[in-house]
Amino acid sequence: MTLSSPSSSNAPSVAPPLDATPARALGEFIRAHRERLSPMAVGLPPGPRRRTPGLRREEVAQLCGVSPTWYTWIEQGRPVSASADALARIAVALQLSRAERAYLFELAAQRDPAEPDPAAQDAPASLLKSVELIDAPAYVLDRQWNALRWNAQAAALFVGWLDGERDRNLLSFTFTGAGAQSLIVDWETRARRLVAEFRADSIRHLNDAPTRALIDSLSSASDAFARFWASQDVGEREGGTREFNHPTRGRLVYDQITFKPAHREDLKLVMLVGV
Missing domain, CATH: 1.10.260.40 (lambda repressor-like DNA-binding domains)
Structure with missing residues (x-):
């Protein structure tokens, strides 16, 4: 291991913002x-x-x-x-x-020696098509967690996100959507978990313009997002129980299952199975 030279004494006294480099x-x-x-x-x-x-x-x-x-x-x-x-x-x-x-x-821009080689197959078209074949709320997210495709059951469940003409970003809905906090049971716990999951997902493309723009926009628009993002929490996207207070159907409980296609871990198929 080698050490690089310390910064020059003429460097600015103000430290760059978190994640600046x-x-x-x-x-x-x-x-x-x-x-x-x-x-x-x-x-x-x-x-x-x-x-x-x-x-x-x-x-x-x-x-x-x-x-x-x-x-x-x-x-x-x-x-x-x-x-x-x-x-x-x-x-x-x-x-x-x-x-x-x-x-x-x-x-660190390094490959983990314990990480297995990624699979070679990629079939996003089939992934998008599969949503319509699922008899439960289902949707596909891209790397910024924008919904690319969803079925009618998902649109009926996610009032304020997947119904009508709206911003299709899951994080934007969760943190700035007018009805998100009333729809999502235990909103703060779920919102904190979503940010930890997104931090894990976004590291591979953190410097992409769309990802940076999303993080900056949400940090400005939501104190909660800014606080959760600054916590440095990282988590895998997990399944488990998801509860909603639907405005017309009342309390709804699902088990969430998330799939990733081979060699395209930036895409996710999410299913909510009723319990």
Whole structure:
């Protein structure tokens, strides 16, 4: 591992915003997860009173078998050279989940040595066509979580999103839609989870203009989105129970199932099966 030269003394004193550069985003992400991990969780004694939450940088460096200076620089967002092996050791030391580990490697523009080779087949046309064959609310999302196709059952369920002429973005509906908070049961928990899932999804195309525009727009329009996005939470898109307070049909409960086509993980087929 090599260290790059420190920044010039003539550099601006104001730090760039979060996610302004991949190196800064990587450092912020690692720091946030270091501060969440207790010494006891990794088998270290608590020691004397700590000034900051979580593990110390030196402790993580020791667990990873890397230089404390190198680890400090990577947290500070400096341009350092990080091998896939070093990143894997950081992921293990910080006890990252599978989604968090994938996010770490995407931020560092490295391929996770533990990641299997992607499948080669791609059939988006068949994916879109399949929506009409499903006898339950179903829809397909693109990489910015815009609905590309949905069936009549989905339009009837998602009042304010998939009915009529509206913005088809799921996040925009959730955070700025007039009826979203009344339609979605336990809105705050679900909204927070959606942002964590979108962070995991968007890392592969975070610098694409449509993705950046969506994040910036929602951060300006919704204090809740801005707060959840800044939390650095990352989560896999999960199934499970989804509950709605429909304006005409009352309380509705579904099990959500999400599928991704081979080699096109930026597309998702979502089904809601009634329970």
